[in-house]
Amino acid sequence: MALIKNPFDHDLTPADAPLVHVQLDGQWVEVPRGLNVIEVARRFGKLIPHYCYHPKLSIAGNCRMCLFEMGTPKLGPDRKPILDAEGRPVLQWMPRPQIACATTAFEGIGIRTNSPLVESCQEGVLEFLLLNHPLDCPICDQAGECKLQEYAFDYGKGRSRFGEEKVKKPKRVDIGPRILLDDERCILCTRCIRFARELAGEDCLGITERGGYNRLSVYPDKRFTSNYSLNTADICPVGALTTKDFRFRMRVWFLKETESICVDCATGCNVTVGSREGIVYRLTPRVNEAVNSHWMCDQGRLGFHPIHSKHRVLEPGRRADGRLFPGEWPLLLRQVAEALRKLDPSSLALLVSARMTNEELFLVRQLRDLLQGDGEIFTEVVPRKGKADGLLRSDDLNPNSRGARILGIGTDGERLPELRKGIEEGKIRALFCLHEDAAGAGVPEALLSGLVLLVWQGILADRSSEIAHWVLPGASFAEKNGTMVNRAGRLQRIQQAIPTPGRAKEDIRILRGLILALGGEDFGQSGPEVFAKMAARIPAFQGLSWVGVGNQGVTLPGEVQ
Amino acid sequence: MAESGALTDRLREHRLILRYADEPGYSQDIDCYLRHGGYEQLRKALSMDPAAIVAEVKASGLRGRGGAGFPTGTKWGFIDHTKNRKPVYLLCNADESEPGTFKDRQIIYKDPHQLLEGMIIASYANRAHLAYIYIRGEMVRGAQILERALAEARAKNFLGTNILGSGYDLDIFVFRGAGAYICGEETGLIESLEGKRAYPRIKPPYFPAALGLYLCPTIVNNVETLCNVKHIVEMGGAAFAKIGTPNNTGTRIWCVSGDVRRPGYYEYDCGAITLGELLYDVCGGIRDGNRLKAVIPGGSSAKVLRAGEIYRVQRKKPDGSAEEIEMRLEDLPLDFDTIAASGSMSGSGGVIVMDHTRDMVECLSNLSAFYAHESCGQCTPCREGALWMHKILRRMVGGGARPEDPQLLLDVSGQIAGRTICAFGEACSWPVESFVAKFREEFEAKATAAQESESLSRAC
Numbered sequence A: 001m002a003l004i005k006n007p008f009d010h011d012l013t014p015a016d017a018p019l020v021h022v023q024l025d026g027q028w029v030e031v032p033r034g035l036n037v038i039e040v041a042r043r044f045g046k047l048i049p050h051y052c053y054h055p056k057l058s059i060a061g062n063c064r065m066c067l068f069e070m071g072t073p074k075l076g077p078d079r080k081p082i083l084d085a086e087g088r089p090v091l092q093w094m095p096r097p098q099i100a101c102a103t104t105a106f107e108g109i110g111i112r113t114n115s116p117l118v119e120s121c122q123e124g125v126l127e128f129l130l131l132n133h134p135l136d137c138p139i140c141d142q143a144g145e146c147k148l149q150e151y152a153f154d155y156g157k158g159r160s161r162f163g164e165e166k167v168k169k170p171k172r173v174d175i176g177p178r179i180l181l182d183d184e185r186c187i188l189c190t191r192c193i194r195f196a197r198e199l200a201g202e203d204c205l206g207i208t209e210r211g212g213y214n215r216l217s218v219y220p221d222k223r224f225t226s227n228y229s230l231n232t233a234d235i236c237p238v239g240a241l242t243t244k245d246f247r248f249r250m251r252v253w254f255l256k257e258t259e260s261i262c263v264d265c266a267t268g269c270n271v272t273v274g275s276r277e278g279i280v281y282r283l284t285p286r287v288n289e290a291v292n293s294h295w296m297c298d299q300g301r302l303g304f305h306p307i308h309s310k311h312r313v314l315e316p317g318r319r320a321d322g323r324l325f326p327g328e329w330p331l332l333l334r335q336v337a338e339a340l341r342k343l344d345p346s347s348l349a350l351l352v353s354a355r356m357t358n359e360e361l362f363l364v365r366q367l368r369d370l371l372q373g374d375g376e377i378f379t380e381v382v383p384r385k386g387k388a389d390g391l392l393r394s395d396d397l398n399p400n401s402r403g404a405r406i407l408g409i410g411t412d413g414e415r416l417p418e419l420r421k422g423i424e425e426g427k428i429r430a431l432f433c434l435h436e437d438a439a440g441a442g443v444p445e446a447l448l449s450g451l452v453l454l455v456w457q458g459i460l461a462d463r464s465s466e467i468a469h470w471v472l473p474g475a476s477f478a479e480k481n482g483t484m485v486n487r488a489g490r491l492q493r494i495q496q497a498i499p500t501p502g503r504a505k506e507d508i509r510i511l512r513g514l515i516l517a518l519g520g521e522d523f524g525q526s527g528p529e530v531f532a533k534m535a536a537r538i539p540a541f542q543g544l545s546w547v548g549v550g551n552q553g554v555t556l557p558g559e560v561q
Numbered sequence B: 001m002a003e004s005g006a007l008t009d010r011l012r013e014h015r016l017i018l019r020y021a022d023e024p025g026y027s028q029d030i031d032c033y034l035r036h037g038g039y040e041q042l043r044k045a046l047s048m049d050p051a052a053i054v055a056e057v058k059a060s061g062l063r064g065r066g067g068a069g070f071p072t073g074t075k076w077g078f079i080d081h082t083k084n085r086k087p088v089y090l091l092c093n094a095d096e097s098e099p100g101t102f103k104d105r106q107i108i109y110k111d112p113h114q115l116l117e118g119m120i121i122a123s124y125a126n127r128a129h130l131a132y133i134y135i136r137g138e139m140v141r142g143a144q145i146l147e148r149a150l151a152e153a154r155a156k157n158f159l160g161t162n163i164l165g166s167g168y169d170l171d172i173f174v175f176r177g178a179g180a181y182i183c184g185e186e187t188g189l190i191e192s193l194e195g196k197r198a199y200p201r202i203k204p205p206y207f208p209a210a211l212g213l214y215l216c217p218t219i220v221n222n223v224e225t226l227c228n229v230k231h232i233v234e235m236g237g238a239a240f241a242k243i244g245t246p247n248n249t250g251t252r253i254w255c256v257s258g259d260v261r262r263p264g265y266y267e268y269d270c271g272a273i274t275l276g277e278l279l280y281d282v283c284g285g286i287r288d289g290n291r292l293k294a295v296i297p298g299g300s301s302a303k304v305l306r307a308g309e310i311y312r313v314q315r316k317k318p319d320g321s322a323e324e325i326e327m328r329l330e331d332l333p334l335d336f337d338t339i340a341a342s343g344s345m346s347g348s349g350g351v352i353v354m355d356h357t358r359d360m361v362e363c364l365s366n367l368s369a370f371y372a373h374e375s376c377g378q379c380t381p382c383r384e385g386a387l388w389m390h391k392i393l394r395r396m397v398g399g400g401a402r403p404e405d406p407q408l409l410l411d412v413s414g415q416i417a418g419r420t421i422c423a424f425g426e427a428c429s430w431p432v433e434s435f436v437a438k439f440r441e442e443f444e445a446k447a448t449a450a451q452e453s454e455s456l457s458r459a460c
C-alpha cells in the first residue's frame, strides 16, 4: 500500500477477488472480478482511450472517450447462460455503447474496444473536443505529452468540419500561487476538481457557466494553495493547467527522463527528472504504489532548484590566509587525507548528512574505520524536523535517516549537542562536514574558526564552507547514483540525470580518493559498484543487487515498521 | 377546455386529474378540496398495507407522465424494503421545463392538494418519511401556493407526525430550482436538491431507486403521475387499468400549442381520440385556414411528425396476435405505444403544431437555441454538439447556409444520441435528426438560396 491513502484504487482489486472470464476483443481472458474495464484492457496491452478517468479518483464519466461495446451472456429459458460449442457463454451485445470507466468486470462480460461503433464514438468525441479548442500547440507546454494531441492523432478524423466561431474563454487565469489555468484549453474532464476535493482535501475548484460556455473556475475568494496543487498539472490531460515554474521553460520532447526519487523528505516519492544538457527543468511524480502512488508534494517537486543556484560551490580548493586557492583534485585529496591521518582520532568529528546516499555513508564509515583505529571518532547526523501532513510529507525532512541508522552513522542527531560541547571543551579540534553546515547545526562560527582542521564537502556555500580549510564540492541528488531507505523501510535508487557542474565531483569519488590515499580498500567508483560491496557486508542489504532494486525499490525485511 | 356541445360524446374530455381544476368557484384552499372529497383516499391508503398500495399501482398499469413513460409500479418495486436499511425519499418532479408542456402547473396552481394527497400516499407506499417537491424556479407563485397548501395540510395533520392517528410520519418541503431545464432530469434534480450543480449522474451506478438523494433509495415521479396515485387508491388498480387501452392506462393531459385555433390543455383517456381529432375537432383546426405541416407530439424533444406521413404500426388483435397496419398521422391514437411506434414519443404530452407557413429551418433553429442554452455541459458530445448544431442552424437562418450543412447536422446529431450521460443527448439530437430527415428539401433550399444570393451579389 502506498504511503498516501487514495480515495479510490480502480486499478487494484483485493488479493482475494475471484477470477472471472471476460471476452476482450474476441479473446477469453481471466481477470479479478470488479476490475475496471479500462484496467482490464490495459492488463492485456490494449488502450481504451480516456480523459476523465483516473485510477485514483472518483468516476465522473463525462468525457465519453472510453465508450466501448459491451456484451452480456445470453440467457436461455432456464435463466442460465447459453453456452457455445467450446463451453463459453454466447454473448448478446448492447446496442448502446457503454463507458468503460464506470464498468467493472463480471463473469461473462464481453468487451469490444475497436469495433466500428467504438471507433465512430471515439472519432465523434475527438471532433467535439477539438471544435472550440484553441490549438495553441506551438506555444503550449503540454504539447508533446498532450492527450488531446495523442488521441487526435490516433483516433481523430484528421480534418475539421467546424465552420463557426469558436467560444472564447479566459486565458492565463491565476488560480493559485503555483498554477495557472487556460480555460480555452480545458476539456472539462473535472480531474483537477476531483483531485482538489478528494485527495488534496481542498475543495476549491468547480465549473461555472452553462453548456458550451462551461469553464473551470476557482471558488470566489479562494485560491488553490494546496501543497499538492501541481499534481493537477500532471493529471490534466491537456495544457489547461500549467505550473508557473515550468511554464515556457522547455519543450518537453527535448527533456531526458531519468527515474529517481525526491530527496526532500523521508517519504522518497518516486520521480522522473526531466533534464537537458546539464540542466534539470522539472521533477514529475512517477507511479509507485508502495510509496507515493501517483503523487508528490509541490515543495518536493520544486525542491531541485538549489542545484542550479549561484551559490553552488564548483571549485575544489584549499584556504590559506583567509583566501581559497583552487587546486587539483588528486593533490587536494592526498593533502586532506594526510591532514586527517595526522590527527588524534578522538580529536576528529564527522558531521554527516542523512541526505547522503547509502553508498556514500558506507564509504564515510569505511573512512572512519580507517582513521579511528582503536579510538572513536565522534560521528553524528543533523536532524531536520518538519510537519507531517497526513498525505505524503514526512516530519523527517532527511531522505535517508534510516539508511544512516542502518549504516551506523550517528544516532538520528540525538548526540548532536555533544559536538558543540566537545569543541568548546577542546576535545574536538578537527571537523569534517559532509553536506552539512556545522554553523547551522549549532556550532558558533567563532568556535569553528578555532579548529585546527575544518574539511567541508557539499554543494552549496554556507558558513562552514566560508571558513573551511579544505573545500570539496560534491554532487547533488541529480548528479549521482545511489540508494536511500525511506521512512517505510524501502530501499530506493536515485539516478544520475546530469553531470556534476564545474569541477564538482560525485561524492563517492571524493570519498574513494580519500580512502585510497589512506591506504584503504577500493570499493569502486560508481554507485552500483559500491552498492554491490556494501550489500555483501551490511546485513540489512544482504542478497540485494543494484539491478534488483529496480526503479520501484524493495522493502528491506528487517526495516518494516 | 373544449366547448362542449360543439363536440360529440366521443370527443368530450374525460377529466380525472383536472376534474375540478377549472370549475367555477373551485379554489386552492384545503376547505374547498375537503368539500370535494379531499384526503379521503389518504385515509383509505393509511389503512392499507404499503405493499398493497404498490401492488395496486402495479395493477393499474400507470406509466410515468414525466416523459419516459416508465411503469410507476415497477419503479416503486425496485426498492427492496426487506433489505433496505437507509431512509427512502420521495421526490416530486415539478420542474416542468420541456417546451410545449404546461400541464403540471395547472395542477399546482389550481388543485395543489390533489398533488399533496397523491404524494403523501406515494410516500406512505414507498415508506418515505421525507419528500420534496422540486419546483421550477420560474414558478414563483406555484411555490407559494404549494407552501400554503403544505401549511394547511400540516395544520390538519395530513402531514407531520402520526398522520391521522396512523402512526405514519411524513413531511414535505418545497425546493425551488434556479432555472435550468436539466434540473428536471431526475439525477440532475437530485444533485441540485443536494445543493450542487445539476449535473446528471451516471447510470449505472446511480439509479435513484438504489443510490438517489444522499445516496439513499429515492423515488422520483412527475406531478401528474403522483396525482394519479390518488385515483388508483380510490378506484383500485384493476378499475384504473380499464381506463384507456392495455399498457396505456389512465388519462393524459395533452398540451397543445402552436398553429391551432384553440391551443390549450385537454385531458382524455389514453388512446381515446386520435391526433387528428385533437387538432381538428378539439382544437378547432389549423389557424387562419392554413394547412398542417408538422406536429411534435410529446414536447420539443420528441421527433417531429410530418403531415402526410404513413406509419407502420404494430397492433394487438383481440385474439392476442399482433398485426401490422398502416396509419396516417391524423389517425394515430393519443397514447404511449402507438405514438412510439410512429417513431416519436408521447413524452410529456406537449403537442406542438406547425402549419404550412412555418419555415422548418427557423423552427429547428429556435429549438436548438433552447438546447444549446440548457445543456448542462457535463459530457462532451452534448456540450459541444448542442452548441455546434445551434450555430450551424443560426447561420443557415441568417442566409449563410452551405450545401454540406444538412448532412453535417445529421452527422453531429448522430454523434450525440446514445453516447451521453443523460437523455438530454437524445432530447437535443432527435429534433435535429427528424427535422432534417423529414424536411431535407427545406434545409437544402436554404443552401441553394444562400449560394444564389452570393453569386448575385458578386455579379452586381
Ligand SMILES: Cc1cc2nc3c(=O)[nH]c(=O)nc-3n(C[C@H](O)[C@H](O)[C@H](O)COP(=O)(O)O)c2cc1C
Pocket (backbone or CB within 6 Å): B063, B064, B065, B066, B067, B068, B069, B070, B072, B093, B094, B095, B096, B097, B098, B181, B182, B183, B184, B185, B186, B187, B220, B221, B222, B223, B225, B226, B422, B423, B424, B427
Ligand atoms: C433533460 C430532461 C429533462 C426532464 N425534465 C422533466 C421535467 O421537467 N419534469 C418531469 O416530470 N420529468 C422530467 N424528465 C424526466 C425525469 O428524468 C424522470 O424520468 C421523471 O421525472 C420520472 O417521473 P415519472 O416516472 O413519473 O414520469 C426529464 C428528463 C430529461 C432527460
Ligand code: SF4
Pocket (backbone or CB within 6 Å): A133, A134, A135, A136, A137, A138, A140, A141, A142, A143, A144, A146, A147, A148, A149, A185, A238, A239, A240
Ligand atoms: S492542450 Fe494539447 S492540443 Fe491543446 S494546445 Fe496544448 S498541446 Fe495543443
Ligand code: SF4
Pocket (backbone or CB within 6 Å): A185, A186, A187, A188, A189, A190, A191, A192, A193, A216, A232, A235, A236, A237, A238, A240, A241
Ligand atoms: S483543467 Fe485540466 S484537469 Fe481540470 S477539468 Fe480542465 S482539462 Fe480537466
Ligand code: SF4
Pocket (backbone or CB within 6 Å): B182, B199, B200, B374, B375, B376, B377, B378, B379, B380, B382, B383, B420, B421, B422, B423, B424, B425
Ligand atoms: S447529456 Fe447534456 S445535459 Fe445530460 S449530462 Fe451530458 S451534457 Fe449534461
Ligand code: FES
Pocket (backbone or CB within 6 Å): A049, A050, A051, A052, A053, A060, A061, A062, A063, A064, A065, A066, A067, A099, A100, A101, A102
Ligand atoms: S474516461 Fe470514461 S467517460 Fe471519461
